[in-house]
Amino acid sequence: MNSIASRLAKGSMWISAARGLVNLLGFISTIVLARLLAPSDFGVVAIGNTLLAIVGSFTALPLSQALIQHKAPTADHFHTAWTLGALKGILLGVVFAIFAQPAASFYNEPHLVNVMYALAFSMCLSGLGNPRRIMLQKSLVFWQDFMLSVSQKLFAVATAIVVAYFFRSYWALVLSIIAGQIASIAISYTALPFLPKIRFVHYRDLLSFSMWLTFSxxxxxxxxxxxxLLIGKLLGRTEVGYYTVGDTLAVMPTREATQPLTQTLFPAFSQLNGNKERLRQGYRRAQAVVTAVALPLGVGMALVAYPMVEFFMGAKWLAAxxxxxxxASIYALQTLGSLAQPLGLSLGGTRMLFIRDTQLFAIRLPLIAAGLYFGGLHGVLIARMFTGxxxxxxxxxxxxxxxxxxxLAQILSNARSLTSCVLMGLAVYSAQDVGMFLQAEFGLLPRLLGLVAIGGGVYLTSMFMMWWFAGRPIGPETELLRVVTGTWARFERYRLAR
Structure with a gap:
């Protein structure tokens, strides 16, 4: 248990670093592109990406999860996974290109044709990835994955900014996707040498695990x-541009706080699934840490959204x-149960996850459609908060x-985080007059930084005070102190060694 916990902690640190850099690059890219491009440019690419994601889901083969879950995959397993992935990518790319013209006519958007052709090519590329990359996660070795992720994002961001600067076109968004995929393929085969062969030997093993995940x-x-798609059809590509960019920024804090642990916990839970009590303890500790980190980040994003958008993106994006x-508020709350997915995968509960997703879809579809019909974009937001x-x-x-x-025990395990977030929200709301004074005297950035400092200070202070009065039980505060003291100790050893 200690060995797995140690490797899990190191893996989470590598993934956190990777996700931090990747999303710093992504945030910079979004801000720069928002300055250079119009909301309608984001809208037309969002429609194409959405169509691609929906079509792709019908031929999705989550082979990486099957390889992680397999006890001892052989070379033929990797060759079979590569063959199935390549065939899927080519088939999907061809089908997507065929429907480019009809989709453009349906949305009355001529630019959508070329966008879909380019995305069809990107889908063909996506099937050529190195299947051995997933074994880094299975072995809880993540530093190489760190290099691959950061390099891929760097190529994509650089391409997007250069194209946007010189051409001021939606092609910046499209070409960045292709550039990132090409970089990912080239780097993965360089870092993890693999010569793929066409094989179908173990396709039954891989597909039997993947079936319910595909449906899900x-x-x-x-x-x-x-x-x-509904917003793009009924309200236009400008509105879907606001919605897509707003959604991307809203999910960023919570996704990046939960992704490192979620990515490591699937293989880690898989190694613990023979002992329910150890798995139960590991889940509760991991979920408490995820909530303590992700919940305030999501709520904080919602609290400072206005000055952040106005400062970084300009007045033309205030509708977002x-x-x-x-x-951001509902994404923050959803971190309370965010580890149900890796837990279900590790225990082979893919059918249960599929049933959950189907039930949510049956609830979400009519509510969002009704919200859009009666309340436009604001109606969609209300429906999403309710269904979330x-x-x-x-x-x-x-x-x-x-x-x-x-x-009830799952909720109470996160009581300190929830209470501290409520206090943080009240503090930031009460400090709005101070923020307006800072803006009037010094500008938007001091107001933004001041609100962030107030919110973060109140959250951490209240969290640790409640933990102290509760008798300092084992929890996310313990994990944080352990990380801080360990980092300080390493710094001291390095300083004395010099």
């Missing part, structure tokens, strides 16, 4: 993408502020079914 991905993609405020709350309950029940932790 179809439903999940429809669930989280169809709203962009309500999107960020609503979605329902999704939290679904995840709680999945965890209870899999490892027997009661729903």
């Amino acid at each position: 991905q179809v439903v999940n993609t429809l669930n989280w993408r169809f709203d962009q 502020v309500p999107v960020i405020q609503a979605l 709350t329902i999704a939290i309950g679904f995840n709680f029940f999945i965890v209870r079914s899999l490892i027997g932790i009661p729903v």
Whole structure:
């Protein structure tokens, strides 16, 4: 357990560093492109990406998860995975290109044709990736994955900014996707040498595990993408541009806080699934850490959305502020059950995850459609907040079914984080007059930094005070102090060695 926990901690640190750099680059790219491009440019590419994601989900083969879950994959497993992935990519690319013209006519958007042709080519490339890359996660070795992820994003961001600067066109967004994929393929085969061969030997083993995940991905993609298609059709590409960029910024803090642990916990939980009690303890500790980190980041993003957008992106993007405020709040709350996914995968509960996604889709589709019809973009946001709350309950029940932790116990495990976030929100709301004074005297940036400092200070202070008065139980505060003291000790050793 200690060995796995140590490797898990190191893996999370590497993935956190990778995600931090990747999303810093992504944030810079979004801000620069928002300055150089119009919301409608983001809108037309968002429509193309959404169509690609939906079509791709029907032929999705989550082979990487199958390779992780397999006890001892052989060379033929990797060759089979590469063959299936390449065939899927080529087939999907051809089908997507065929539907480019009809889709452009449906949306009355002539630029969509070329966007879909380019995305079809990117899909062909996506099937050529190195399947051995996933073994880095299976072995809980993540530093190489760090190099691959950061290099890929760097190529994509550089391409986007250069093209946008010289051409001021939506092609910056499209070509960055292709550049990132080409870089990923080239670097992965260089770092992890692999000569693929056409094989179908183990296709039954891989597909049997992947079947329910494929069904789940179809439903999940429809669930989280169809709203962009509806907005693009009924409100236009400018509105879908606001919605897409707002959604991207809203999810960034919570996704990047949860992704490192989520990515490491699937293989880690897989190694613990023979002992329910150890798995139960590991889940509760991991979920408490994720909530303590991700919840305040998401709520904080909602609280400072207005000055952040106005300072970094300009007044033309202020229509995206309500999107960020609503979605960042619900994404933050959804971290409470965010580890149900890796837990279900590690225990082979793919059918249960599929049923969850299907039920959520049946609830979400009519509510968002009704919200769009009666309230436009604001109606969609209200519907998403409501359905997001329902999704939290679904995840709680999945965890209870899999490892027997009661729903109330799952909530109470995060009580200090929830209470501290409420206090943080009240403090930032009360400090609005101070923020306006700072803006009037010094500009937007001091107001933004001041609100961030107030919110972060209140959250950390209240969190540690409640932990102290509770008798300093083992929890996220313990993990944080351990990381801080360990980092300080290493710094001291390095200083004395010099």
